[in-house]
Amino acid sequence: MTQSRSPSKLRVASAQAVVFAAVGLLLFWLFAITGAELRARGIETGFGFLFEPARTAIANAPFTFTPGVNSNALALLAGGLNTLKISALVIVLATLLGLGLGLGRLSRNRLLRGVCLGYIELVRNVPVLIHISLCYAVALSLPGPRETEPFLGALITNRGFFLPYPAPDMLWLGSALTGLLAALAVARWRRHGGRWHPGALVFVLLTLAAMALPWLVLGRAPDMVTPAVAGFRVNGGWSLSPELIAIVAALTLYTATFLGEIIRGAIQSVPRGQWEATEALALPLRTVRRSVIYPQAIRVALPALSNEYIGVIKNSSLAVVIGYQEIVGIGNTVLFDTGQAVEVMAVLAAFFVAVSLAFSALMNFLNTRTAWATRT
Structure with a gap:
């Protein structure tokens, strides 16, 4: 049995190696032709532009960035960190909201079930780009800093959210x-x-x-550091730009609808016999859900959740439409400043491929750890 499996695995691995080699040669050939055509037109090729000083400032850089001093590579790194920040926030918030929607769809309360169903059907059937534009319009329609009264030390304005944070102590x-x-x-x-x-x-x-x-x-x-209005500015506090709030809110509201349906389906996939067995043992409902139903539902939901999370990473690039400088927005700026279209697009593609594959490997590891044991 083992000997028959080994040649089969070897054939599959050999076929995959041949396919990957063919795709690699095709890509190399395409890049070689493109590079030759660009050089024939007097356009320089290569990735040397990454080490040239960046010409454009970054408004929401996660670290101190000085145009004319720091390189284009550092600018793209700032954009990559912004992309990861958006993705992490959306994944956490959408999972919590999706969990609530999924459990609401299974509630015995008819009104709650109807509200959750109506929200899911309304939101998920509208393009995500419309959600982003709507959330951004709402964020910009908030009152200005001078017209806003602090709420629990926080200022919610059309220039962003300014939140208090603990003073160093x-x-x-x-x-x-x-x-x-x-x-x-x-x-x-x-x-x-x-x-x-x-x-x-x-x-x-x-x-x-x-x-x-x-x-x-x-x-x-x-002791807390609280935001305070000073003229047309707000000093102090932890600030969140309207663009960041809009993209995170829109992607959270949109992604949570799909996560809610995945969670609902995973819970309903647990065999009815599991519920009947726990009823026969007279176990409390809380114990049944925590120790019997939810662990089995997680195993079913995890692969589908992984796909949605990877989709969040890719959808974060839509922040470019509202001016938030994540890696695609900064990549476009670098492209216009340097003219290196092919190289910039290659860098952006490599970033998303690397992040998606790394996240996929992590989710596959979790899926393997939570998978049911099978007989060999």
Whole structure:
């Protein structure tokens, strides 16, 4: 049996190697022809432009970027980090919203089921580009900094969201350590047979209470850096640009509809016998969902979720339509500044291929770890 499988695997690997070699030779041939045609027209080719100084500033660079000093490669790196930032935010937020939609579609409450179904059908049947344009228009229609009143220390304006953040203070470190110790203590209590088993919400509340203990002992509130309006500007606070808010909100609202349907289908795919077995054992519904239904649903949903997450990474390039400078937007700027169209497009394609393959490998690893054991 093993000997018959080995030649088959060898043939498959050989066929894949031949196909990859053929595709590689075709791409090399196309690039060679394109390079020869460009050189014949007096257009320089190559990737030397990456080390030339960038000519255009980056408004939302994740690090200090100076045009005329920093290189085009550093500009593209800033765009790549912005792309990853958008993707990470959307994946987390869309997963949470999609989980709520999926569970809402399975609710016994007819009104809740109808609301979730209506939202999914309305949002997912509208092109994502319209969602982006609509969210951006809403963000720009917010009042200006001078017309906005602070809400819990935050300013929500048409120039972005400005949020307070903790001031540098060693007491925050003590608070974090206290919360960590409390979380570890509760986890140890549960592992070693403690009778009281707090739920997730109680666990989080206990951790937050432990983190607040140092401030209560000292009798003072935590120091925060809050935003303040100064003329036409807002100083202080953590700022989120309208473009970032619009693209994250639009992709989150759109992607969550697909994730919700995937989660709903995965939960419904669990055999009815599993529910009947837990009812026969008179297990609490919370235990049934957490220990029986959800682990099986995750195994079913993970491959489809992986495809949607990779789609989020690629859809992040649509931020270029509202002027957010992710890697495609910065790549277009570099293209116009240098004229190296083929090379810039090759860099952008290589970035998305590398990120997508890396994320796919991670999800495949998780899928393998959660897959059902099979007989060999």
